[in-house]
Amino acid sequence: MSLWKVIVIASACTLALFIGILIYALYPTIRNVSQEPELQTFVNKPLTLKRDVFIYSMDEGQYRFEPLLMSTEHNYPYEKKLVLPAGAPIIITKFKTYRHSGGTGFTELYAVGQATTASGKPFGFEFEWGNGDKTILLHPAPWQRATDSPGHFPVNR
Numbered sequence: 081m082s083l084w085k086v087i088v089i090a091s092a093c094t095l096a097l098f099i100g101i102l103i104y105a106l107y108p109t110i111r112n113v114s115q116e117p118e119l120q121t122f123v124n125k126p127l128t129l130k131r132d133v134f135i136y137s138m139d140e141g142q143y144r145f146e147p148l149l150m151s152t153e154h155n156y157p158y159e160k161k162l163v164l165p166a167g168a169p170i171i172i173t174k175f176k177t178y179r180h181s182g183g184t185g186f187t188e189l190y191a192v193g194q195a196t197t198a199s200g201k202p203f204g205f206e207f208e209w210g211n212g213d214k215t216i217l218l219h220p221a222p223w224q225r226a227t228d229s230p231g232h233f234p235v236n237r
Contacts, residue, residue: 109179110144113189118233119175122191127223129168135161135195135205144178145192146206152222162197170195170223175209177216177235187235189216 114123136149136158143149148161150170164170172193179187188211196202210216210233218231 109177111177111179112174113177113233114174116175116233118231122172122223123175124171124173126169126171129164129166129170129222130225131166131222133164133222135164135203137161144188144190144206145176146204148203148205150193150195150205150207150222164195168195170205172223179235186211186213187216189218189233191221 113119131152133150133152134154134156136151136156138147138149138158140147142158149156149158150164170193172191174192176190176192177187178190189209191207191209192204193207194202194204207221209221210218212235214235216233216235218233
């Protein structure tokens with residue numbers, strides 16, 4: 081084999097390895113953590129909202145799992161679709177973590193669920209419950225009382 085072919089093959093292998101490492105380093109890690117004991121009590125059970133929440137339509141690329149975001153904030157920079165009042169029922173179907181591999185390295189915990197509009201039309205939503213690098217501090221969710229003490233969810237399980 082000529083020296084030129086060896087150089088081309090070595091260069092191609094090095095480039096492929098570099099691209100593979102770059103993809104691995106920047107690709108986010110998504111895990112379904114619905115079976116964790118801290119979260120299991122909320123999964124696939126009817127929950128009642130303890131306070132009003134706002135449903136926003138997120139732009140493409142701005143959401144993780146569902147294009148509709150449930151939030152307790154009333155001033156989000158996205159289109160407000162509707163308001164779910166306190167007392168409205170919701171169902172959390174799963175909890176997922178989304179870890180940013182590149183950059184910050186933070187992990188976000190999302191509740192993915194379903195609710196129904198006042199006219200009876202079902203829709204899916206996501207709710208970012210908290211984030212952190214080693215432990216996620218869980219602020220009281222809309223289905224919990226505001227006075228409930230915040231919980232912690234370990235990132236690396």
